[in-house]
Amino acid sequence: MTYKEPSLQDIQAAHSRIKPYIHKTPILTSKSLDQLSGVELFFKCENFQKVGAFKARGAMNGVLSLTKEELIRGVCTHSSGNHAQALALAARENGSNAFIVMPNNAPVVKKNAVVGYGAEVIECEPTLQARESTVETVMKEKGAVFIHPYNDYNIIAGQATAAKEVYETLEKIELDYILAPVGGGGLLSGTALATKYISASTKIIGCEPEGANDAYQSFQTKQLVPSENPMTIADGLLTSLGDKTFPIIINHVDDILTVSDIEIMEALKLTWERMKIIIEPSSAVCLAVVLKNKTLFKNKKVGIIISGGNVELSKIKF
Amino acid sequence: MTYKEPSLQDIQAAHSRIKPYIHKTPILTSKSLDQLSGVELFFKCENFQKVGAFKARGAMNGVLSLTKEELIRGVCTHSSGNHAQALALAARENGSNAFIVMPNNAPVVKKNAVVGYGAEVIECEPTLQARESTVETVMKEKGAVFIHPYNDYNIIAGQATAAKEVYETLEKIELDYILAPVGGGGLLSGTALATKYISASTKIIGCEPEGANDAYQSFQTKQLVPSENPMTIADGLLTSLGDKTFPIIINHVDDILTVSDIEIMEALKLTWERMKIIIEPSSAVCLAVVLKNKTLFKNKKVGIIISGGNVELSKIKF
Numbered sequence: 239m240t241y242k243e244p245s246l247q248d249i250q251a252a253h254s255r256i257k258p259y260i261h262k263t264p265i266l267t268s269k270s271l272d273q274l275s276g277v278e279l280f281f282k283c284e285n286f287q288k289v290g291a292f293k294a295r296g297a298m299n300g301v302l303s304l305t306k307e308e309l310i311r312g313v314c315t316h317s318s319g320n321h322a323q324a325l326a327l328a329a330r331e332n333g334s335n336a337f338i339v340m341p342n343n344a345p346v347v348k349k350n351a352v353v354g355y356g357a358e359v360i361e362c363e364p365t366l367q368a369r370e371s372t373v374e375t376v377m378k379e380k381g382a383v384f385i386h387p388y389n390d391y392n393i394i395a396g397q398a399t400a401a402k403e404v405y406e407t408l409e410k411i412e413l414d415y416i417l418a419p420v421g422g423g424g425l426l427s428g429t430a431l432a433t434k435y436i437s438a439s440t441k442i443i444g445c446e447p448e449g450a451n452d453a454y455q456s457f458q459t460k461q462l463v464p465s466e467n468p469m470t471i472a473d474g475l476l477t478s479l480g481d482k483t484f485p486i487i488i489n490h491v492d493d494i495l496t497v498s499d500i501e502i503m504e505a506l507k508l509t510w511e512r513m514k515i516i517i518e519p520s521s522a523v524c525l526a527v528v529l530k531n532k533t534l535f536k537n538k539k540v541g542i543i544i545s546g547g548n549v550e551l552s553k554i555k556f
Numbered sequence: 557m558t559y560k561e562p563s564l565q566d567i568q569a570a571h572s573r574i575k576p577y578i579h580k581t582p583i584l585t586s587k588s589l590d591q592l593s594g595v596e597l598f599f600k601c602e603n604f605q606k607v608g609a610f611k612a613r614g615a616m617n618g619v620l621s622l623t624k625e626e627l628i629r630g631v632c633t634h635s636s637g638n639h640a641q642a643l644a645l646a647a648r649e650n651g652s653n654a655f656i657v658m659p660n661n662a663p664v665v666k667k668n669a670v671v672g673y674g675a676e677v678i679e680c681e682p683t684l685q686a687r688e689s690t691v692e693t694v695m696k697e698k699g700a701v702f703i704h705p706y707n708d709y710n711i712i713a714g715q716a717t718a719a720k721e722v723y724e725t726l727e728k729i730e731l732d733y734i735l736a737p738v739g740g741g742g743l744l745s746g747t748a749l750a751t752k753y754i755s756a757s758t759k760i761i762g763c764e765p766e767g768a769n770d771a772y773q774s775f776q777t778k779q780l781v782p783s784e785n786p787m788t789i790a791d792g793l794l795t796s797l798g799d800k801t802f803p804i805i806i807n808h809v810d811d812i813l814t815v816s817d818i819e820i821m822e823a824l825k826l827t828w829e830r831m832k833i834i835i836e837p838s839s840a841v842c843l844a845v846v847l848k849n850k851t852l853f854k855n856k857k858v859g860i861i862i863s864g865g866n867v868e869l870s871k872i873k874f
Contacts, residue, residue, distance in 0.1 A: 264582075285832040286832055290832060507869060510834050510869060511834075511867075511869060514603045514604055514608060514833060514834040514835075514865035515832060515833055515834065516828050516829075516832040516833065516834060517832075547832035549829075551825060551828060551829060551874045552874045556869045556870045
């Protein structure tokens with residue numbers, strides 16, 4: 239297996255590049271959740287990031303890594319989630335155009351959000367084949383550069399800056415564990431690399447819904463198991479690992495732990511109630527893992543990357 | 557009309573007294589809400605305060621202003637809301653006992669919260685008469701000192717410290733307006749006094765639900781109109797002004813503006829969605845007032861006191 243994962247220098251360069259365009263998000267703590275869990279928790283709040291999610295980091299690094307000629311041609315991706323908005327914003331802030339391929343059954347609110355950031359939405363049938371052929375057409379016709387939501391070293395280096403900020407902000411507080419949710423693995427692989435370089439003694443745990451446990455299976459079997467018919471409330475974590483994120487995860491992540499949707503919803507409610515912050519279900523997976531494994535984490539210092547806060551409120555029922 | 561409202565020195569003394577026990581809450585901004593409203597908004601986030609509301613300030617100042625003898629006797633109040641929890645916490649942190657009189661139809665979750673802070677709940681029939689007689693009995697039998705939820709100068713001086721922190725944090729940014737919700741008037745009268753002393757050019761607006769517009773009526777008629785059969789989703793704002801808060805409001809508040817429950821719910825949803833923070837309906841009243849009066853606030857710098865974030869999530873339907 240040969241691959242060239244981002245180096246510390248790559249991550250530092252990504253951070254310098256994107257810093258003027260992103261928020262340095264706060265790290266929040268909660269006495270109430272610490273007491274409840276028996277764990278000392280540090281929440282890196284990427285729900286307060288631009289576009290409401292860590293995806294702003296990777297997309298911005300992707301766009302800022304383009305040549306002038308590429309910027310003029312524009313960028314494209316397929317996503318109906320946070321990466322779509324993040325790429326749209328990154329393109330607009332750099333005088334480029336973004337073309338976002340979305341399934342024609344994506345919620346109107348998602349399309350509007352992307353259009354609101356000045357991007358062009360191109361609809362396709364809701365199949366993998368239609369998506370890929372539509373992206374190819376857009377790349378050909380518009381000359382746009384494809385920026386993958388996660389299986390891209392620039393994206394991974396960008397997402398790594400969230401964990402980098404955690405260690406820089408906490409300074410002398412040494413984390414025993416850092417937890418990140420895992421869908422396609424961009425955030426988890428970036429978190430793993432930043433941790434390896436900056437806080438080598440901190441263990442890295444990927445957190446995944448049981449209903450979309452392809453990363454867990456891939457980690458156990460050491461073979462890239464694709465996500466098939468995933469079913470979970472954590473709708474940001476449906477995708478499969480990629481051939482760039484998978485090796486990084488295999489090599490640097492200490493474990494992947496899964497939780498049920500009921501456990502995710504309990505953790506979501508607790509976070510909203512006790513911390514007074516809106517996080518999306520995909521972000522509640524990490525606290526759910528902590529609460530399910532209290533013995534493992536007992537009295538430890540645990541960092542949690544809150545990946546985002548984009549929720550369709552009408553869909554959440556407690 | 558003679559009364560002795562808290563002086564700047566009283567507010568400063570209250571702040572010094574309570575600082576070790578309260579959070580200096582952050583002031584958040586939101587590009588998205590600024591664009592939507594055409595107003596430059598500064599949100600003082602007391603939803604992140606201890607017990608999830610500004611009430612921690614007043615109650616702490618009330619308890620810290622007691623003599624040693626009084627502390628030993630304990631404190632009591634009537635409240636099924638945030639003041640109950642705030643007084644319970646303040647008593648516990650100062651080695652005192654709190655006796656909280658609550659109607660026997662108050663939600664169990666509210667009673668449990670107060671008991672969780674170590675206070676004793678004393679139930680009464682859900683009438684004004686029963687409440688007052690029960691409080692009297694508790695004061696007699698326990699010797700406890702009554703600390704009113706808002707009609708008390710120590711409480712008002714404590715609540716004033718939220719606005720004081722706003723002006724200290726914003727330093728050279730001069731607010732054109734500061735907005736606070738009004739129920740019993742503790743927060744609004746404290747905000748008005750702090751503003752008068754520290755940022756005299758800032759106009760003070762009280763924000764009230766149409767369904768509980770007794771402060772609006774009192775302000776218009778210059779007579780204390782009691783709250784009768786109030787009906788609003790903003791359940792922290794049901795109470796009448798008191799004879800201590802009313803004169804301060806009449807003398808120092810520039811206007812009281814009202815909004816409907818539909819407008820409150822729209823503002824609540826916008827705040828949750830765009831700012832990713834949980835605020836309670838009573839706190840959304842201020843943003844609702846801004847959105848209803850865009851011309852008045854156009855391009856102005858407007859501070860908003862987010863009073864709290866204690867919500868029964870299952871009751872909120874968007």
